[in-house]
Amino acid sequence: MEPRKENIVMFPFMAQGHIIPFLTLAIEIEQKRGCTITFVSTPLNIKRIESSLPPNSSIQLLEIPFRSSDHGLTPDCESTHDLPYHLILKLVEASRSLKPSFHKLVYDLVRKQHGRLPLCIISDIFFGWCADISHEFGVFHAIFLPSCAFSSACYYSIGMSLPHRNNESKEFVLADFPQASRIHVTQMSENLQGADGKESLSQTLRKLVQDCMSIDGALVNSMAELDEAGLTFFQKTFGKPFWPIGPVLLPPGTGITAAKVCRNWLDTKPPNSVLYVSFGSQNTVSASQMMHLALALEASGKNFIWVVRPPTGFDINSEFNGKEFLPEGFEERNKASRRGLLVHQWAPQMEILSHKSTSAFLSHCGWNSVLEALSYGVPIIGWPMAAEQFYNVKLLEEEIGVCLEVARGRISEVKSEDIVAKIDLVMNDSEKGKEMRKKACEVRNIINNSIADKEVFKGVSARAMDDFLNAAMLMREQAKRIPGN
Numbered sequence: 001m002e003p004r005k006e007n008i009v010m011f012p013f014m015a016q017g018h019i020i021p022f023l024t025l026a027i028e029i030e031q032k033r034g035c036t037i038t039f040v041s042t043p044l045n046i047k048r049i050e051s052s053l054p055p056n057s058s059i060q061l062l063e064i065p066f067r068s069s070d071h072g073l074t075p076d077c078e079s080t081h082d083l084p085y086h087l088i089l090k091l092v093e094a095s096r097s098l099k100p101s102f103h104k105l106v107y108d109l110v111r112k113q114h115g116r117l118p119l120c121i122i123s124d125i126f127f128g129w130c131a132d133i134s135h136e137f138g139v140f141h142a143i144f145l146p147s148c149a150f151s152s153a154c155y156y157s158i159g160m161s162l163p164h165r166n167n168e169s170k171e172f173v174l175a176d177f178p179q180a181s182r183i184h185v186t187q188m189s190e191n192l193q194g195a196d197g198k199e200s201l202s203q204t205l206r207k208l209v210q211d212c213m214s215i216d217g218a219l220v221n222s223m224a225e226l227d228e229a230g231l232t233f234f235q236k237t238f239g240k241p242f243w244p245i246g247p248v249l250l251p252p253g254t255g256i257t258a259a260k261v262c263r264n265w266l267d268t269k270p271p272n273s274v275l276y277v278s279f280g281s282q283n284t285v286s287a288s289q290m291m292h293l294a295l296a297l298e299a300s301g302k303n304f305i306w307v308v309r310p311p312t313g314f315d316i317n318s319e320f321n322g323k324e325f326l327p328e329g330f331e332e333r334n335k336a337s338r339r340g341l342l343v344h345q346w347a348p349q350m351e352i353l354s355h356k357s358t359s360a361f362l363s364h365c366g367w368n369s370v371l372e373a374l375s376y377g378v379p380i381i382g383w384p385m386a387a388e389q390f391y392n393v394k395l396l397e398e399e400i401g402v403c404l405e406v407a408r409g410r411i412s413e414v415k416s417e418d419i420v421a422k423i424d425l426v427m428n429d430s431e432k433g434k435e436m437r438k439k440a441c442e443v444r445n446i447i448n449n450s451i452a453d454k455e456v457f458k459g460v461s462a463r464a465m466d467d468f469l470n471a472a473m474l475m476r477e478q479a480k481r482i483p484g485n
């Protein structure tokens with residue numbers, strides 16, 4: 001009889017930028033490490049996840065009850081995708097109420113397995129409180145950080161070491177993370193800009209960090225070679241291992257609609273000729289920025305795919321057709337010339353980034369988007385909107401050289417001619433553009449080497465994954481030796 005496989009419980013926060021890397025990691029662990037996975041989320045998310053599982057997957061999906069209306073959110077609001085940006089923090093805070101249900105879920109799981117414990121529980125960084133529950137059952141606990149350690153360290157330092165600047169200065173250096181050099185006040189989330197730490201974001205951040213104090217370690221979706229400073233910072237701060245196991249990447253074409261339309265359109269374009277524009281799953285630009293961006297895309301003369309989402313402040317419950325926020329005849333003109341493809345709401349991003357016609361990515365620089373672009377050697381035009389995206393751009397532009405920032409935030413004034421100038425610089429044969437493409441290809445090679453998991457060669461990320469699993473096994477063995485276990 002085959003020995004029973006180890007089970008790992010995974011529990012992401014309810015946002016696409018968290019669920020996608022968690023699910024990808026789950027698939028990878030199941031397929032490459034031979035463990036079974038129990039994947040926990042709220043009912044509506046489980047329904048969405050169900051349709052994106054690969055056909056050969058035996059990942060067990062478990063629902064955890066959640067009533068958004070109990071927390072002042074609209075009914076059936078179970079993802080940041082269903083929310084305007086300013087309410088996301090509310091969902092983060094509401095998700096703390098999942099604690100008793102998660103305790104029961106683990107209890108039931110163990111009971112059903114006749115007392116057999118999962119090898120470990122991997123929870124979201126927002127669910128650090130899972131550490132206490134795991135330890136109560138004698139189970140190893142790790143958080144999974146879907147972003148890189150560098151930008152998380154910047155964000156952490158800004159939120160935790162207040163007051164971090166005097167009110168007059170526009171720039172400051174983080175006392176505990178000087179490796180990030182100077183931070184400009186426009187690189188801070190709007191609700192962290194007050195220097196006194198009384199903003200709700202700052203207070204929530206402190207609670208989240210407090211919850212993470214008893215974790216056994218963390219998996220980080222980045223590569224040791226590019227993220228050394230941030231990783232060292234966190235290992236020292238928490239006194240626990242931070243394993244850089246990234247990037248975890250969904251293969252192109254996994255469970256995403258509209259892929260065929262985009263692929264067919266891209267197939268008609270010359271290699272390296274298309275600009276892909278997207279601001280991720282939850283960020284939007286303002287109406288005026290949207291207009292300038294549209295004018296810039298037309299004026300640039302480049303082929304483009306643009307994921308059009310309602311601008312900031314638009315009531316997400318009403319119907320959006322985009323026309324009133326775009327120059328007159330924009331969609332029709334670009335359709336007729338076949339120069340631009342507008343995708344509404346959601347595009348098959350991996351499919352687009354992996355296509356040979358894609359040349360550059362105008363992105364908000366969410367970390368998943370960054371990794372997805374770089375894994376195909378695509379340079380980035382950065383337009384960070386919030387949270388750690390500002391520091392992702394900092395790392396990518398100042399340290400790695402694969403990004404050029406074009407604008408910052410949702411309220412800044414953006415001129416279409418400035419956007420055109422940056423698009424030209426990156427996509428035309430300028431020295432800067434060539435250098436960025438060369439660097440992006442170097443990073444693609446670093447990524448491929450890091451995740452290589454062959455007998456002849458094991459990359460650093462694959463080895464970090466081994467170390468994490470060994471640490472969980474060790475805790476299991478030690479627990480068994482304690483009398484009574």
Ligand code: UDP
Pocket residue numbers: 015016017018020278279280281282283307345346347348349350365366367368369370372
């Ligand atoms: N994504 C996608 N299609 C879209 C928008 C986003 O497939 O139209 C995916 C993208 O590939 C990435 C995730 O959603 O895996 C977004 O995560 P990221 O960290 O880039 O940004 P966030 O949405 O969390 O701000």
